[in-house]
Amino acid sequence: MRFVWSTALKDWQRHRRDPVGLLMWIGIPILIGSLIIMASGGRGGVEPKVQLLVADVDDSFVSNALVAAMGQMGGLIETEPVTREDGQKIMDDGKASALLVIPEGFGLAFLEEKPTTLELLTNPSQQILPGIAEETLSILVDASFYAQRLVGEDLQSFAQGPSGGANTFPDTDIMQFSSKVNRIVDNVSNYLSPMIIALEKEPVVEPEDDDDDDINISLLFLPSILFMSLLFMAQGIALDLWTEKDQMTLRRVVTTPQNTVRFLSGKLLGGAGVMAMVCSITLIIGYAYFDLRLASLPLAILWSTLSGVLLMNLMMVIQVHAASRRGAGILTTAILFPLMMVGGSFFPFEAMPPWMVTFGKLTPNGWALSQLKLILFDDMTLTGLGKAFTGLVLVVAVLFAATARRLRSGFAQG
Amino acid sequence: MIHVEELQKQFGDLTAVGGVSFEARPGSIFGLLGPNGAGKSTTINCISGLLKPSAGRVSVMGHDVATDGPASRRQLGVVPQELALYEDLSARENLGYWGAAYGMRGDRLKRRIKEVLELTGLQDRAKEAVKNFSGGMKRRLNFACGIVHEPKALLLDEPTVGVDPQTRVRLLELVRSETDNGACVLYTTHYMEEAEAICDDLAIIDHGLIIAAGTLKELRAMMGERDLLRLTGTFEPNQVMEGIARLEDAELVQAEADTLTLSLANASARLSTVFQILNDAGSDIRETTLTQPSLESLFIKLTGKELRE
Known part of the structure; x- marks a missing residue:
């Protein structure tokens, strides 16, 4: 065990003598992270929202209800009432995502079940936000259709206003209407449910991460950047075996009473120490910046290091297993970049197509990264944690045994 | 003591060492001489544990290398032909690491590092990174790393290859100081003069076999007092053999169309006679080399070729 420790210590001393390499390992993730955060507006920056201009020419009970519903879509859509002319001007300047024009007579046509048209002008310079507006409006129109089918008469009476010159509707009317709506929804829920399910089936990048609504885009890059750094470090530290071989120190180790397993353990310990330092720095900065719950920080550092x-x-x-140092470098680089790209270590899984996410999570870094995200976002269960650690330790043990075997059976001697 | 008995090492169909036996005694230097590719390094590697012998038995200080590897290696210090150092660490850190590899620690390790640094003359540069050292200093540190744990047996694999004369002298002094302290040294080289200067016992190895062994005195006796006369030119081997047969106390070592090697006593005084015989045999001599009795001439006598070929 003492030799394991002295080997680790020796490697730490060597890393310390190479401050540029060490700085790059720490600096690369921080630099890339900073650039991405700056590019995405950062934590305090403006969240992406649909700027929806509404020209409500109709200004009826129904049109007001539709606009109010649009504004309540989880804060995703920000509505702004405008005249048609002003709205058109703002759209021409490209300063809004979409302009919704509700024509005169829309409310009446809706209540009388007559055909009517809503006009939605979208900003061609924006790709995603106008689409959200269009999709939301489509859902609301569908919902309106069902409401008309089920409670059309009541809606008509409400649209005509309170009877007898009163300013408000009597409480009894409101209660009767509420009870009726509740009863109808209960009766038709079996028929409505398929539609709800169909809506929920819309492609979502991370269906299991329901809390992602609260997650900053920059935060999604934190684990990705950390794993990018870990992959680079893993390659660099692994290449040190060839350095040990080329400078004959590995051969010298074989001539000592120590065995290659202890030597390899020492190298892993040394590498783990450097990785722990980089993970700690990156995660402490990340936790502080994104106001994450500090209780999970030690676990996140431990998991990242492992x-x-x-x-x-x-x-x-x-x-x-490579025939030469050059071959080893080419081979690991050829594996490193696809792993990085597919395994969510360059772009987060949230920005990748679902099929690639499925494949990416099967890669070692992709799997480990998705576990880290569960830890970061407090979604990791104790059972899940146990399984993840067991899986990781088993894979490490198998890979370690394969490396040690190769060291003994020719790599060190050759 | 290093005991090697019928050691064999094969790489596929190639026999690198084909049944080598010798014994290196404590307090003495055993030289293993031979040209490049003769099997010296393979023998050393089998002793140090780098290679597993195909057959035979090797023991270091009574510990069998095959069955008691760690114990045998604990007694052994190895100074490889190539530098085996961490260039980005200091001399002291290198010595500390290799000392720890042999289980040394604490005050004992510190004391020994200090001793070895003084012995090799590196005490003033102890804290400096090895990459800033000269070639000679690196060689000395390479040697120091092999003796930091005070080994009872020391393997030196051509430690003076490519070093300047001053460093060579210094290294040879260091080797001798180890034997003075009772260590058993196995020294491989292809420099005959170096072997003659430092070794107590010698074995000449070629093509994986020991072709001569003994003390320096014994090996010289194998040559007798004969000089070695090497001639190049154009020769008629059969006629030459007839002519040389008439020459008293002479032996034809090698006779080829372009090379002739003779072993004969007092050769310098008999050169005119030799030339006359060869001239009569229709030879055309272009170059003549006379070598007095030495390991080099013994090697040529035994193998028909020069050591550096």
Whole structure:
């Protein structure tokens, strides 16, 4: 065990003598993270919202209800009442996502079940936000259709206003209407449910992450950037086996009473120490910046470091089976970048197509990264944590055994 | 003591070492001489545990290398031909790491590092990164790393290859100081003069086999007092053999169309006679080399070729 420790210490000393390399390992994720945060507006920046201009020419009970419903879509749509002319001017300047024009007579036509048209002008310079407005409006129109089918008569009476010159409707009318709506919804829920399900089936990148609504886009890059850094570090530290071989120190180790397993353990410990430092710095900054719950920080550091050890083992297995240092470098680089891209270590899974996400989560870094996100966002269960750690330790053990075997059976001697 | 008995090492169909036996005694230097590719390094690697012997038995200080590897390696210090150092660490850090690899620690390790640094003359540069050292200093540190744990047996694999004369002298002094302290040293080289200067016992190895062994005195006796006369030119081997047969106390070592090697006593005084015989045999001599009795001439006598070929 003492030799394991002295090997780790020796590697730490060597890393310390190479401040540029160390700085790059720490600096790259922070630099990329800062650039992405700046590019996306940062934590305090403006959240992306649909700027919907509404020219309500009709100004009826129904049109007002439709506009109010649009404004209550989880804060995603910000409505602004405008005249048609003003709205058109703002749209021409490209300063809004869409302009909704509610024509005169819309409310009446709706209540009398006559055909009517809503006009939606979208901003061609924006790709996503106008689409959201269009989709939301489509849902509301469908909902209105069903409401008309079920409570059309009551709506008509409400549209005509309170009887007897009163300013408000009597409480009894309101209660009767509410009870009726409740009863109808209960009766037709079986028929409505399929539609609700159909709506929920709209492509969502991370269906299981319901809390993502609260997550800043920049925050999604934090684990990705950390894993990008871990992959680079894993490759660099693994390549050190070839450095040890080329400078003959690995051969010298074989001539000592120590065995290659202890030597390899020491190298892993040394690498893990450096990774723990980088993970700690990155995560502490990330936690502070994004106001994450500090209780999960130690676990996040531990998991990230162990994930780094897993990646380091993976790279080492590849390196020691290569025929030359150059070959090892080419091989690991050829594997590194696809792993990074697919495994969510460059772009977050949330920005990737679902099929790629499914595949990416099967990669070692992708799997470990998705577990880290569960820890970061407090979604990790104790059972899940146990399974994740067991899986990680098992894979590390298998990869370690394969590397140690290769070291013994020729890599060190050759 | 390093005991090697019928050691064999094969790489596929190639026999690198084909049954080598010798014994290196404590307090003495055993030289293993041979040209490049003769099997010296393979033998050393089998002793140090880098290679697993195909057959035979090797023991270091009574510990069998095959069955008691860690114990045998604990007694052994290895100074490889190539530098095996961490260039980004200091001399002291290198020595500390290799000392720890042999289980040394604490005050004992610190004391030994200080001793070894003084012994190798590196105490003033102890804290400096090895990458700033000269080639000679690196060689000395490479040696120091091999002896930091005070080994009872030391393997030196051509430690003076490519070093300047001053460093070579210094390294040879260091090797001798180790034997003075009772260590058993196995020294491989292809420099005959170096072997003659430092080794107590010698074995000449070629093509994986020991072709001569003994003390320096014994090996010299194998040559007798004969000089070695090497001639190049154009020769008729059969006629030459007939002519040389008439020459008293002479032996034809090698006779080829372009090379002739003779072993004969007092060769310098008999050169005119030799030339006359060869001239009569229709030879055309272009170059003549006379070598007095030495390991080099013994090697040529035994193998028909020069050591550096």
